[in-house]
Amino acid sequence: xxxxxxxxxxxxxxxxxxxxxxxxxxxxxxxxxxxxxxxxxxxxxxxxxxxxxxxxxxxxxxxxxxxxxxxxxxxxxxxxxxxxxxxxxxxxxxxxxxxxxxxxxxxxxxxxxxxxxxxxxxxxxxxxxxxxxxxxxxxxxxxxxxxxxxxxxxxxxxxxxxxxxxxxxxxxxxxxxxxxxxxxxxxxxxxxxxxxxxxxxxxxxxxxxxxxxxxxxxxxxxxxxxxxxx
Numbered sequence: 648x649x650x651x652x653x654x655x656x657x658x659x660x661x662x663x664x665x666x667x668x669x670x671x672x673x674x675x676x677x678x679x680x681x682x683x684x685x686x687x688x689x690x691x692x693x694x695x696x697x698x699x700x701x702x703x704x705x706x707x708x709x710x711x712x713x714x715x716x717x718x719x720x721x722x723x724x725x726x727x728x729x730x731x732x733x734x735x736x737x738x739x740x741x742x743x744x745x746x747x748x749x750x751x752x753x754x755x756x757x758x759x760x761x762x763x764x765x766x767x768x769x770x771x772x773x774x775x776x777x778x779x780x781x782x783x784x785x786x787x788x789x790x791x792x793x794x795x796x797x798x799x800x801x802x803x804x805x806x807x808x809x810x811x812x813x814x815x816x817x818x819x820x821x822x823x824x825x826x827x828x829x830x831x832x833x834x835x836x837x838x839x840x841x842x843x844x845x846x847x848x849x850x851x852x853x854x855x856x857x858x859x860x861x862x863x864x865x866x867x868x869x870x871x872x873x874x875x876x877x
Contacts, residue, residue, distance in 0.1 A: 651677065674747075676733055681724055697720060721736065783808045785811065785822060785860070821854055
């Protein structure tokens with residue numbers, strides 16, 4: 648169990664890649680994904696989620712305190728759903744438990760979320776104009792591990808940004824998720840959206856490329872030069 652498990656598991660994957668060793672066998676579930684589905688909050692950082700559920704976790708960023716916070720979230724959401732196993736908790740939120748092995752990876756995702764039936768959005772023009780993403784046009788490429796693509800679009804709109812399905816001359820932010828090599832053009836190391844973004848950058852268009860972790864930090868009101876915290 649982890650809050651923003653996609654980030655933590657990503658660290659394991661990339662560390663394995665750096666040392667040229669196989670990914671270990673792991674099953675995981677993300678409390679941030681579950682909280683986004685179960686709760687309506689101004690922020691989904693761990694302390695806010697814990698407090699909203701009437702629990703305490705101690706000093707944020709202390710590893711043991713953060714672990715206690717995750718357990719508190721799991722217990723509270725399980726109590727709300729009337730379940731007593733992690734599998735049933737995931738199912739109650741319409742989620743599947745993430746799994747990683749030597750040749751396989753799938754994050755904590757919505758069951759049946761492979762389609763593109765997105766919820767209609769309305770950009771919040773009353774959002775904080777000092778927010779990092781306010782007024783920007785955001786494109787996503789690759790699989791997001793901390794939320795569904797539909798949720799990411801909704802979160803963009805909430806903070807005053809406009810999500811766009813394709814890279815165009817309006818794009819000024821490209822969020823790069825987890826890329827499945829099998830989905831790439833033969834011989835290519837980047838997606839079509841990323842390739843077009845780099846081409847537009849070469850012509851002088853200002854497009855900021857950020858990771859999913861960067862995107863989540865921006866949604867939480869942090870600047871990209873601030874310390875990481877969940």
